[in-house]
Amino acid sequence: MANIFKNIFTKNSPKESLRTKLNIDQLIVKKTIVSFFFFFVLMGAGFWGWKWLRHQRADADGARPQLRAVLNTNEKIFSALLSDNHLAKEYPLSEAVKNVRVNGRDGLRTPLDSANWRLNVIRKNGDTLALTLDDIKKLPKTDIVFNFKCIEGWNQITHWGGVKFSDFVKAYGLNQETSMKYMGLVTPDKGYYVGIDMPSAMHPQTILCYEMNGKPLPLDQGYPLRLIIPVKYGIKHLKRIGTMFFDNKKPGDFWAERGYDYFSGL
Numbered sequence: 001m002a003n004i005f006k007n008i009f010t011k012n013s014p015k016e017s018l019r020t021k022l023n024i025d026q027l028i029v030k031k032t033i034v035s036f037f038f039f040f041v042l043m044g045a046g047f048w049g050w051k052w053l054r055h056q057r058a059d060a061d062g063a064r065p066q067l068r069a070v071l072n073t074n075e076k077i078f079s080a081l082l083s084d085n086h087l088a089k090e091y092p093l094s095e096a097v098k099n100v101r102v103n104g105r106d107g108l109r110t111p112l113d114s115a116n117w118r119l120n121v122i123r124k125n126g127d128t129l130a131l132t133l134d135d136i137k138k139l140p141k142t143d144i145v146f147n148f149k150c151i152e153g154w155n156q157i158t159h160w161g162g163v164k165f166s167d168f169v170k171a172y173g174l175n176q177e178t179s180m181k182y183m184g185l186v187t188p189d190k191g192y193y194v195g196i197d198m199p200s201a202m203h204p205q206t207i208l209c210y211e212m213n214g215k216p217l218p219l220d221q222g223y224p225l226r227l228i229i230p231v232k233y234g235i236k237h238l239k240r241i242g243t244m245f246f247d248n249k250k251p252g253d254f255w256a257e258r259g260y261d262y263f264s265g266l
Helices: 002-008 014-054 065-081 133-137 165-171
Strands: 119-122 128-131 142-149 155-164 182-186 193-197 207-212 226-228 243-247
Touching: 119 133, 128 133, 133 155, 133 207, 142 207, 155 165, 165 207
Parallel strands: 119 243
Antiparallel strands: 119 128, 142 155, 155 207, 182 193, 182 243, 207 226
């Protein structure tokens, strides 16, 4: 190869120049054929792999075992990186949008009985703590402005206000409950439900939220109370919380049962 290019820059006879040009042309053709060969081999392997994966039986959570294995690996990596020092970036209030996009209406499709709404916290011993919104508002308020991210591919810098979940736990003596591995949240109509790993629930930026842009939550944003958890994608920010419970097994999760990542971390 080196000799071929060396000959290009040296003075050769017409016959030698023609021979050199033919050698280069042959080399280019050979490399082109090899490249196309590997391209079609890889394309065929990819198509075969896709066909094979399509025919695998989905698991109970709606994902094929091979994809679920990848999602579980991602969960192990992201959960290992999560800590109280792993904070979502916060922004000045001036950067928060005024028109906040709604990221789904599951769990909000039935009318809300706001007069009788309670946050029902099922304790470890089976007792239920029924709290009004005023009970929650008595606790210290915190605000957060962060970049809300949806699995649909959009994001917005949004402003939310409420009570830190960790403060809520201390105020209502739920330390035994939060020693478990998971928290489950369900809407009053049971139309939407999520499971949250406890380190994420206890993260310092996680709040039980009752305000958006300094005003009570609109109905389509989860009035009277929703979860805001900046270290997760929007599918975990359950709106209109009706029931809260705790378990060492993964609670049911609406989108994980449809093949999405259970952890859904950022």
